[in-house]
Amino acid sequence: MSMATTITAAGLNRTGRWLEEPGFGVYVHIPFCLHRCHYCDFNTYASKEASGAQEVHGPYVDALVADIERHGAGNGPATSVFFGGGTPTLLPARDLGRILDAVRASVGIAADAEITVEANPETVDERYFEALLTTGFNRVSIGIQSLVPRVLLGLGRTHSPEVALTALAAARRAGVPDVNADLIYGSQWEEPADWRTSLEGVIEAAPDHISAYALTIEAGTPLATLVTTGRAPDVDPDVQADRYEVAGELLGAAGFERYEISNWARPGRASAHNVLYWSAGDYLGFGAGAHGHLDGTRYWSVRLPRDYIEAASQGRSPEAGRETLEPPERAAEALMLGVRLAGGIDLDAFAHRWGSEALARSLPEIARLEADGLLERAGGWLRATPRGTFLASEIGCRLL
Numbered sequence: 001m002s003m004a005t006t007i008t009a010a011g012l013n014r015t016g017r018w019l020e021e022p023g024f025g026v027y028v029h030i031p032f033c034l035h036r037c038h039y040c041d042f043n044t045y046a047s048k049e050a051s052g053a054q055e056v057h058g059p060y061v062d063a064l065v066a067d068i069e070r071h072g073a074g075n076g077p078a079t080s081v082f083f084g085g086g087t088p089t090l091l092p093a094r095d096l097g098r099i100l101d102a103v104r105a106s107v108g109i110a111a112d113a114e115i116t117v118e119a120n121p122e123t124v125d126e127r128y129f130e131a132l133l134t135t136g137f138n139r140v141s142i143g144i145q146s147l148v149p150r151v152l153l154g155l156g157r158t159h160s161p162e163v164a165l166t167a168l169a170a171a172r173r174a175g176v177p178d179v180n181a182d183l184i185y186g187s188q189w190e191e192p193a194d195w196r197t198s199l200e201g202v203i204e205a206a207p208d209h210i211s212a213y214a215l216t217i218e219a220g221t222p223l224a225t226l227v228t229t230g231r232a233p234d235v236d237p238d239v240q241a242d243r244y245e246v247a248g249e250l251l252g253a254a255g256f257e258r259y260e261i262s263n264w265a266r267p268g269r270a271s272a273h274n275v276l277y278w279s280a281g282d283y284l285g286f287g288a289g290a291h292g293h294l295d296g297t298r299y300w301s302v303r304l305p306r307d308y309i310e311a312a313s314q315g316r317s318p319e320a321g322r323e324t325l326e327p328p329e330r331a332a333e334a335l336m337l338g339v340r341l342a343g344g345i346d347l348d349a350f351a352h353r354w355g356s357e358a359l360a361r362s363l364p365e366i367a368r369l370e371a372d373g374l375l376e377r378a379g380g381w382l383r384a385t386p387r388g389t390f391l392a393s394e395i396g397c398r399l400l
């Protein structure tokens with residue numbers, strides 16, 4: 001057993017509950033993928049788009065390390081670190097370890113921090129996961145999306161269901177303490193039985209956490225072109241609502257608790273990093289197009305990897321912009337994020353953190369949402385009702 005496999009995966013908040021002091025996070029963006037999935041609008045570049053991406057990977061890792069070192073200490077230690085993308089596991093595990101070492105040396109990482117890396121099934125095996133554990137990662141999030149070939153094809157995923165399940169099994173065999181499986185439901189190619197097949201197959205693979213997102217058609221993606229030109233039907237929100245109910249039934253029966261609209265976990269295995277976002281916590285963002293949030297100021301980096309590399313290699317900040325929210329906006333945003341959590345927000349603690357005036361300003365709209373059956377109060381906590389869970393974006397718009 002490697003030394004890193006003994007690292008506790010306890011983290012600071014694995015309960016999935018909103019916290020007044022949610023910790024401090026670090027996000028690292030790796031903007032490279034093997035190819036572009038049809039639905040994806042993330043800031044990522046497939047090899048052929050990046051004119052020799054393999055040659056970009058090394059300088060990009062150097063740039064990340066330089067940027068993290070340039071930032072220095074001052075906000076840490078991090079209670080959660082998340083490497084997302086893109087496909088971080090397209091890089092050798094030792095490169096991810098080098099970046100993580102820079103975070104550890106510069107920002108600091110708490111001893112019991114949750115340290116996650118997103119993985120694409122085609123890029124990992126047991127040895128790769130073992131190498132990740134040795135560098136200090138203790139959680140992996142694997143993009144499974146579906147276990148039905150027709151659905152994977154429609155989404156533009158190039159892995160098979162077998163490769164996806166092999167990756168999940170490899171993570172378990174390697175001893176990764178926390179494994180998440182990402183799923184997408186409600187695509188145009190999915191039959192009701194397909195969604196059950198995906199859920200049942202993933203449940204059988206015994207991950208600790210499952211994220212299930214309704215497919216959305218993002219402007220500018222190949223999928224959006226198919227829909228707008230009439231070559232594929234649009235997604236159906238009623239169908240997606242049915243699929244969501246099925247997810248709740250099957251995952252609940254298998255011992256998973258829903259702690260956020262799209263996230264289920266075994267008890268005590270909620271993602272601390274996710275909860276930090278929904279508790280409006282602060283986090284640093286490193287990498288091309290990465291966003292960070294510090295004490296009411298949101299900032300973001302240049303989107304293109306080559307611009308990020310150029311800035312970092314010259315010792316310049318790669319920041320492309322920033323905006324500072326006024327206290328009332330921050331409080332409203334925190335409210336909107338917090339009610340996404342199944343347990344909702346502790347209103348007394350919310351008033352303590354954001355001020356009773358900020359809460360008082362939102363109370364009339366909260367009352368209207370309660371009257372409409374979208375929000376409810378229980379024991380001093382404000383949360384979405386089952387109906388409100390389906391209409392989270394409406395709640396968000398009304399609270400902001």
Ligand code: SF4
Binds near residue numbers: 033034036040042143
């Ligand atoms: S693997 Fe993920 S980040 Fe990469 S193109 Fe597909 S959906 Fe986008």
